[in-house]
Amino acid sequence: xxxxxxxxxxxxxxxxxxxxxxxxxxxxxxxxxxxxxxxxxxxxxxxxxxxxxxxxxxxxxxxxxxxxxxxxxxxxxxxxxxxxxxxxxxxxxxxxxxxxxxxxxxxxxxxxxxxxxxxxxxxxxxxxxxxxxxxxxxxxxxxxxxxxxxxxxxxxxxxxxxxxxxxxxxxxxxxxxxxxxxxxxxxxxxxxxxxxxxxxxxxxxxxxxxxxxxxxxxxxxxxxxxxxxxxxxxxxxxxxxxxxxxxxxxxxxxxxxxxxxxxxxxxxxxxxxxxxxxxxxxxxxxxxxxxxxxxxxxxxxxxxxxxxxxxxxxxxxxxxxxxxxxxxxxxxxxxxxxxxxxxxxxxxxxxxxxxxxxxxxxxxxxx
Amino acid sequence: xxxxxxxxxxxxxxxxxxxxxxxxxxxxxxxxxxxxxxxxxxxxxxxxxxxxxxxxxxxxxxxxxxxxxxxxxxxxxxxxxxxxxxxxxxxxxxxxxxxxxxxxxxxxxxxxxxxxxxxxxxxxxxxxxxxxxxxxxxxxxxxxxxxxxxxxxxxxxxxxxxxxxxxxxxxxxxxxxxxxxxxxxxxxxxxxxxxxxxxxxxxxxxxxxxxxxxxxxxxxx
Numbered sequence: 206x207x208x209x210x211x212x213x214x215x216x217x218x219x220x221x222x223x224x225x226x227x228x229x230x231x232x233x234x235x236x237x238x239x240x241x242x243x244x245x246x247x248x249x250x251x252x253x254x255x256x257x258x259x260x261x262x263x264x265x266x267x268x269x270x271x272x273x274x275x276x277x278x279x280x281x282x283x284x285x286x287x288x289x290x291x292x293x294x295x296x297x298x299x300x301x302x303x304x305x306x307x308x309x310x311x312x313x314x315x316x317x318x319x320x321x322x323x324x325x326x327x328x329x330x331x332x333x334x335x336x337x338x339x340x341x342x343x344x345x346x347x348x349x350x351x352x353x354x355x356x357x358x359x360x361x362x363x364x365x366x367x368x369x370x371x372x373x374x375x376x377x378x379x380x381x382x383x384x385x386x387x388x389x390x391x392x393x394x395x396x397x398x399x400x401x402x403x404x405x406x407x408x409x410x411x412x413x414x415x416x417x418x419x420x421x422x423x424x425x426x427x428x429x430x431x432x433x434x435x436x437x438x439x440x441x442x443x444x445x446x447x448x449x450x451x452x453x454x455x456x457x458x459x460x461x462x463x464x465x466x467x468x469x470x471x472x473x474x475x476x477x478x479x480x481x482x483x484x485x486x487x488x489x490x491x492x493x494x495x496x497x498x499x500x501x502x503x504x505x506x507x508x509x510x511x512x513x514x515x516x517x518x519x520x521x522x523x524x525x526x527x528x529x530x531x532x533x534x535x536x537x538x539x540x541x542x543x544x545x546x547x548x549x550x551x552x553x554x555x556x557x558x559x560x561x562x563x564x565x566x567x568x569x570x571x572x
Numbered sequence: 573x574x575x576x577x578x579x580x581x582x583x584x585x586x587x588x589x590x591x592x593x594x595x596x597x598x599x600x601x602x603x604x605x606x607x608x609x610x611x612x613x614x615x616x617x618x619x620x621x622x623x624x625x626x627x628x629x630x631x632x633x634x635x636x637x638x639x640x641x642x643x644x645x646x647x648x649x650x651x652x653x654x655x656x657x658x659x660x661x662x663x664x665x666x667x668x669x670x671x672x673x674x675x676x677x678x679x680x681x682x683x684x685x686x687x688x689x690x691x692x693x694x695x696x697x698x699x700x701x702x703x704x705x706x707x708x709x710x711x712x713x714x715x716x717x718x719x720x721x722x723x724x725x726x727x728x729x730x731x732x733x734x735x736x737x738x739x740x741x742x743x744x745x746x747x748x749x750x751x752x753x754x755x756x757x758x759x760x761x762x763x764x765x766x767x768x769x770x771x772x773x774x775x776x777x778x779x780x781x782x783x784x785x786x787x788x789x790x791x792x793x
Contacts, residue, residue, distance in 0.1 A: 281694070282694040283699060285695075287695060295689055297689060297707055297711075298711070308696050311702075357696075
């Protein structure tokens with residue numbers, strides 16, 4: 206029973222907010238809903254919490270039906286035991302931190318509430334600030350009060366709506382670390398809504414990519430980032446190298462599918478199900494673009510070699526982002542990164558000619 | 573100085589506040605949960621006493637509360653007394669002409685409460701009744717205070733409706749505003765001046781309360 210699906214969500218409607226979302230989350234798992242603003246992420250959280258009622262909805266939590274529009278079931282938020290951290294925290298301004306947490310302890314006998322609230326505030330490292338009102342707390346402290354209040358309900362699902370968007374970078378790192386530590390002791394499914402893909406990749410077990418309320422792909426971060434199912438997903442997760450090509454043939458014995466692209470014939474990971482001659486979108490994550498040393502040849506040079514000129518170099522500390530114009534007409538641009546040190550050693554500069562290999566295992570076809 | 577008239581006015585104002593504030597609070601909260609269409613329609617009805625001439629309002633109240641009317645007849649059957657030209661009738665009229673002064677500030681106060689606080693309370697497990705008493709009412713407190721001050725001050729000063737519905741029976745319906753008018757008619761300028769000054773002072777003190785506790789001055793952001 207360890208792998209039991211704890212939360213199942215299915216939300217469908219045409220308007221006013223279009224939704225076509227389906228996902229599930231296991232106990233102890235953190236699922237990140239990622240998408241641009243307006244992609245329906247918050248609406249989905251609200252529907253799970255019972256604050257929003259889509260036309261067709263099914264929400265099941267630990268076997269308990271919270272919403273089933275087909276059977277006319279819609280439990281009010283009070284009966285759902287969902288811990289929700291609002292984007293702007295929604296703390297009660299007239300109550301102290303302690304009072305805010307106690308508000309969510311209605312399931313305990315009255316005498317036990319103050320002690321339990323103090324314990325929860327200690328758990329989020331806010332001991333000593335129990336009597337403070339929200340206006341006297343910093344952004345990070347408010348977020349932790351909101352988290353303590355969400356945990357106070359002994360939630361069966363934890364819902365976090367952009368919980369790190371309103372704090373500075375340093376606080377964000379600290380809060381993220383706390384969330385990771387907290388999760389180790391929290392046997393509930395957690396849904397994190399964020400527009401920050403890096404944050405999602407760092408914190409989530411799985412990512413669910415959303416666009417206009419539609420779940421496009423759900424999978425582990427590495428799968429989403431390396432094997433997006435469509436050019437749309439690739440664009441949404443900000444993969445730079447999205448191109449179009451034509452399948453030229455399959456070589457099962459070598460494990461390759463051949464791809465024609467601007468006069469190049471590239472070897473890609475074998476995808477036999479795609480018919481020869483079909484146009485496909487394809488993507489290569491920057492990590493699979495390997496630059497050849499200009500002073501001496503190295504191994505791997507025979508793997509999909511491509512020549513071109515550097516268009517732009519942008520150094521971000523230790524790494525340098527390279528934009529390269531690949532030979533061909535029209536000249537496609539290819540993005541990859543090298544260490545700043547390697548960029549210097551190879552005397553990279555705009556206009557300089559470079560050769561790269563597009564590693565076959567990184568070329569992902571999206572029919 | 574007509575102490576009896578002042579006492580009567582204060583009593584009327586207190587009774588009006590006591591009855592109207594709870595009712596007005598519920599009405600204001602109910603208005604917030606209506607859709608915009610019905611809310612505006614009922615809001616306009618509530619605001620009507622602001623623009624009606626006091627004589628017109630007083631006339632309709634007389635008709636409504638007179639012995640021949642169902643309301644007046646019922647009241648007489650229950651209590652043996654009459655609603656018109658009595659203190660009770662004055663209170664009833666006062667409830668009507670003060671309606672906008674109570675409901676409007678309260679409705680604004682409820683409208684100013686962010687929706688997500690209500691939602692956070694629901695997600696935290698509070699019932700709708702608990703949300704009202706533990707979250708909304710404390711946050712709408714400045715609105716309650718404003719409503720109290722406006723209703724109190726306005727009741728003290730109301731003239732036309734009180735004269736129409738109550739007449740000017742000493743000790744029963746002659747409020748201070750009417751007593752001032754009587755004194756002026758009797759060319760007793762000294763008494764009229766003292767009473768006017770007292771009314772001015774009380775009204776100013778009451779309204780000052782509202783401005784002192786204006787929501788914008790609270791620091792619970």
